[in-house]
Amino acid sequence: xxxxxxxxxxxxxxxxxDVVPGVSLQGFAYSDLDRHPDPASSYDVLLxxxxxxxxxxxxVLASLKAFAPKKIVLMAEGPPDRAAIExxxxxxxxxxxxxxxxxxxxxxxxxxxxxxxxxxxPITATAHDHVSxxxxxxxxVLTATKPQQPSASSLxxxxxxxxxxxxxxxxxxxxDLLGLTPRQYEVLVLLSRGHALxxxxxxxxxxxxxxxxxxxxxxxRLGAHNRNEAVYIARAKGARLEWEPEPVNTRAKSIA
Numbered sequence: 001x002x003x004x005x006x007x008x009x010x011x012x013x014x015x016x017x018d019v020v021p022g023v024s025l026q027g028f029a030y031s032d033l034d035r036h037p038d039p040a041s042s043y044d045v046l047l048x049x050x051x052x053x054x055x056x057x058x059x060v061l062a063s064l065k066a067f068a069p070k071k072i073v074l075m076a077e078g079p080p081d082r083a084a085i086e087x088x089x090x091x092x093x094x095x096x097x098x099x100x101x102x103x104x105x106x107x108x109x110x111x112x113x114x115x116x117x118x119x120x121x122p123i124t125a126t127a128h129d130h131v132s133x134x135x136x137x138x139x140x141v142l143t144a145t146k147p148q149q150p151s152a153s154s155l156x157x158x159x160x161x162x163x164x165x166x167x168x169x170x171x172x173x174x175x176d177l178l179g180l181t182p183r184q185y186e187v188l189v190l191l192s193r194g195h196a197l198x199x200x201x202x203x204x205x206x207x208x209x210x211x212x213x214x215x216x217x218x219x220x221r222l223g224a225h226n227r228n229e230a231v232y233i234a235r236a237k238g239a240r241l242e243w244e245p246e247p248v249n250t251r252a253k254s255i256a
Contacts (some may be wrong), residue, residue, distance in 0.1 A: 003049035031061040043069040050076040094118025107236030
């Protein structure tokens with residue numbers, strides 16, 4: 001793991017020692033990014049802590065030069081800038097909010113080790129889709145960055161869907177998997193796609209007050225404190241949140 005904060009490095013390494021036994025874990029400071037690459041060392045996963053959004057790209061490039069990791073998982077605070085992250089080199093395969101609960105952090109690291117993307121948003125056909133699994137033993141250098149939601153401006157009209165009865169036939173019964181009601185699942189899916197509460201209210205044809213109540217219920221049932229944590233936890237439980245509901249122009253009016 002690469003992090004400026006010594007306590008953060010120590011804490012993350014301790015968590016991973018208990019979660020992924022049999023791997024080689026190392027911690028590095030930002031000053032180590034100036035080192036010359038060691039041909040004898042091989043790093044499968046690098047956890048990179050991002051001190052500020054402005055330094056994100058430079059830290060990623062410096063990490064690639066110093067350690068040549070196969071995969072990089074960013075850790076940062078606050079909502080992530082998805083557009084900026086998707087412009088980074090393809091080795092960046094995941095993002096973790098530093099305020100996320102431990103189970104979300106653990107689940108994200110495990111997904112990356114298993115060859116799955118570790119982002120808190122649906123993955124599109126980009127270089128990030130093709131993540132090869134890591135064979136144990138794994139040598140991990142950890143870094144940190146924060147998760148990101150798509151901005152409202154990135155949501156195209158063609159992606160606006162109504163989630164009436166369609167949510168009640170979610171694939172593999174994700175409603176039951178997450179312990180949510182069908183309406184709560186609908187709300188969660190729209191939140192995972194970056195919609196604001198007013199947009200969720202409009203798409204589901206329910207009041208803003210009802211939308212807020214459903215959102216709080218989702219957070220409570222998943223043990224989350226915000227949108228990013230809820231999406232992380234849902235995906236960590238195995239929910240894909242990627243099915244396509246019926247288009248808005250074919251939806252019958254519904255009442256929550």
